[in-house]
Amino acid sequence: MLDSSLVTRILFQDFASWSITLFYLLGYTAIGVFIHGVYVQVRKYRRGKPFAIAGLKAGIQRMLQDLASHRTLVRRDRSAGRAHALIFFGFVLLFIGTATITLEYDILEPLFGWRFWRGDFYLWFSLVLDVAGVGLIAGLLYMMVRRGWIKPPKLDYARPDRSPEDPDYNRSDYKREDWAFLWTLIIIGITGYVLEAARLVWLGDQPEVWSVRFWSPVGAVLAHGMQGLGLDADAAAMLRSGLWWFHGLLALTFIALIPYSKVKHIFTAPTSLMLRDPLAGRRLPKVPEEQKSAGYQYITDFKWKELLHLDACTKCGRCHEACPANAVGAPLSPRDVILSLREFANHALEAKTLPAEAELDVHGKGPGQVFMETLWSCRTCLACVEICPVAVEHVPIIVQMRRKLVEDGNMEPLLEKTLQTIHKTGNSFGESKRKRASWAKDLPFTIKDARKEPVDLLWFVGDYASFDPRNQKVTRGFAKLMNQAGVDFGLLFEGELNAGNDVRRVGEEGLYEFLATANITSLSDCAFNSVVTTDPHSYNTIRNEYPDFGGEFEIQHYTTLVRELLQQGRLRLRKTLDCRVTFHDPCHLGRYNRGFDAPRDILQMLGCELVEMERNRDNSFCCGAGGGRIWIPDPPGTEKPSQNRMHEAARIEGLQVFVVSCPKDLTMYEDALKTAGYEGKFVVRELIELIEECVEYDEPAALSLQA
Template identity: 75%
Template structure:
């Protein structure tokens, strides 16, 4: 006789009909509360500006599923937390599927169509999988509790760096309470579920269809045996079960009802944030719409719906704060605090039935929920926060949009304002005449072609610092010698080249940026060339990623890629090898912005150097502090410069001889930092081009002409 249908789990046995009806009533109420909360969230997002992130939805969805399934963004730089979260995530998903499966049969298929499948072998496998899922969930939650309570990680301290002790939103203790409430409620659901399962086994230990198959619920079976050893009988288990059943059920339904109103909603908002992320976030900033009255973000309703979604996706993990160079040196900036401030503001202003007056929607200022001007100007726009965020929050684009509003209102450092005026007037940040841009070429023993007048294979976009800064001019001359020696047919724009605008745009001066970009694009389009090369990663980024939005799509590469190819093809012959012990600093705009990690390192190895990596390297490289226009803004007295912090890191490498850079701004920032940080004489800062120059033997007449 087939008794497989008896091998299943009882749900409402010994419950009065009134109790069952009450449970369903509470369940429907919980779902109604959940649905209303979802409606409020959607209404909040709809109050933001439109965003064009709806393209390639299927591709976006697939990428989101891959990211969530592999947890690849969570295990980076914090494997323990990522793995624990993976257990929680997998456990939650499987338990959710399990609960949905029961509901599908019990409430839909069986009463409507007489279909039953939740019994026999399917049920036994189902029970085993859910037991293991629940165990993984609890293990992951226990680790997260241990991590918060005993590891004392600075990134999990919510005290704000831009507030003073005593300010109403300084320590954000409500977030700590919410975190612990989330962890305890979740773990109690899991634990009471196992105890309920064990109680059921003890209660029905005289039924072979239940007791004989108990090991398919291994955790429940183990607890059942412990309960029996402690003296629990079938009768006492039966009496205890209803109370535990109601406690577990009400706790689970409350958890569901609270999802849209608490941290729990990140289960959904994080997934949506990952799905709608911009792969070029920060690398390509948005244009100001023609119909927008003011530049940037002034009020909370200026943010797009996707921005508002990103605010809700933030899990407060602190990885952005940990990676932020401004935060590391004591500046009043935590990327997480900016996001949380805006989230609090949005929840207060946009979740209400009626929108407050426009004056009450201003996100700039000193009040609770507003963001300080000093906080926004502390950002180096290095993208460290965007790159490490596990849920794809786009901090930098939001910060730049808020800066645009500050620039329009004239709320900036006087020196920055003066620099922007200088760039507008002269086309460069040094205030030099345009005619002097190519003065460095006069010391060369050969002429460089004018790409405006004759065709060239490679057009060299030099950049401001490489053109005007005396120290960088030496590097520029060395690269020109290298190109000439390799037989590359190259030319310049001479006085027609203007500042590329990358940092101008990240400061927030969008109007000036568009003026610079349009002028450069027009000049480039009038020339005949195959590709562009630049020694300036900042120019490289904006020409590569942003000029296409203004009609200027060009093939461009950083010099390290070109030089690597010239060496490998034999066009550049290295006459000797260097035996220096070196480390390499990844420029933000070459590395994190454009994934140019390998070419510089391969060139260094081709030169014969021993490369020793600093702890923070590649996508975790530490910003020199010049980005986002900060090279034009004086640092506050008394706080460490990011460049000095980086020098300390390099100084820990035993026997280091050369700190290698591949960016004009890096050369300027780090040579200054070397003098002030106490490492002068221990090692030197050199541009990679200078090391290459040491390995090339030029014609004697060339050598003497350049060094004369």
């Protein structure tokens, strides 16, 4: 009967003592190189600004859930996500296996005489690692096929922000690094199996080895194949000896190079996930009082967390693919912004001593610097942040750099004029504050002034809904709906200013703080229970950013309110619509604040046949107005994001209505309907207009508007 205590694997079987000493010397050298690399990276991060970690326990839990489920990786690319899961879990199990061997050989046995890597434990250990290796190799093979034959466009490192003559245009080094990473891991995996098979053939006459060979199923199959090809024990011993050194040295080289290569993401990516800000982009950071400049000019202005985010990027291209600016040919790829800054940080911050201040400036046209045109191309739609599998926060970084541009006056003249107009009049249209509620003068009922009497619901209207003639029709429609439902509501009238959401995302932090503080004061002086708004941009900043300035208000978008009024029967439908529609998710309602369901529920109540566009919900496409881009003219002859969206909608057979629920969307898409050539084929309508068409109204009372 086989003695189970003999079933094990002697790591250095038949090795001379000098060769064992040499191996350990090489191993410690590799560990030393690794530790030095880690030291260089930590020194780099320490050269960034401080960052206080908050909610660490929740961050760790979320990170572990992300890693275990791979939920951030399988989204919108299931094949790549599943292949990565095979690589990840295979690598983790193999690493644990290697660490287990080291634990016994180098710590427990020499110090305490403890031995556990034998018998049943060893057999199950061998089986698990054999299966893990198969998963690792399968995942790597798919990634090779993907890069070599499938070639998705997002893995093309061509830069939209550079020309071929620019010194940092060519990123072929990244492709070589990707292939080197894949080949190194797959060779380590394959040679591990061949090494295992050669050992089985070499020691085939020993029952404690051969009789349990199928606990290493892959190695056993290869061993039988070797025997079938005529490999005897002596030849197998020679093969095992040479391959042992090749496999071991390759593995040690891999370990040594982790901090210096793409492989570092096995540490930086989980840390980035752990430090993820759930409100990244939705809530932008205030400028610390001690900070001299409003935004980021130098790489040393970045927080250490942001420098780590740069290293966490795996170049997967998902942000590149999702970016609306990139989709229409603007000189922006969120991935390339991050990679440029990473290259810049590595060059400037990994040196023993910091270079001169001028060499730390991240703005400009030099290698690694980010162009002004690139920063102004961003719509701050949050598509990049939302899809990033490793929690890189592109938009906050871009806005921080924009703050410096605004501070220095480096912006489009029209944008600068608009910001001055907002500062002077409190709105982007340059209208008198007294005209903010002029849209209501023809209504047959009085709207309360919330500054003078208590209301249940305070309606924060917003600039476009207040001053744009086309949107004013929608605004009057919503007022009629609330009146019909018996909602006790009121306005701030001229006490309302631009909410500041887009002002802040432009980078004009001083003006934003002025607007936010003024609105918070006006709101705080009123007696109400909650706020409603028809403007998703206002909704986002009041909900997510005003609390940082002392303004804690319960707020909802109108779609949530109207759905409730319909469900309660306070709004009754006199008819339903028999039409085919598609719905565009506004960035600031959908992706920013997860307001996906209420508009769709309303459309269903109205009897509409909803056909989703390919890009919908959290993958919705931007209209192009966000981030202040509605105030910046697009270059002549270029496609606008809104036109790109119209082409997508037009592919829906029999489409009758393109439905929006944002004033800026209505403006952008009605214009795009004409310029994209679809006028007469379908129409753009605000959801409020469809609701108005269906609701049963009482006879309107002949009341005058309160002044």
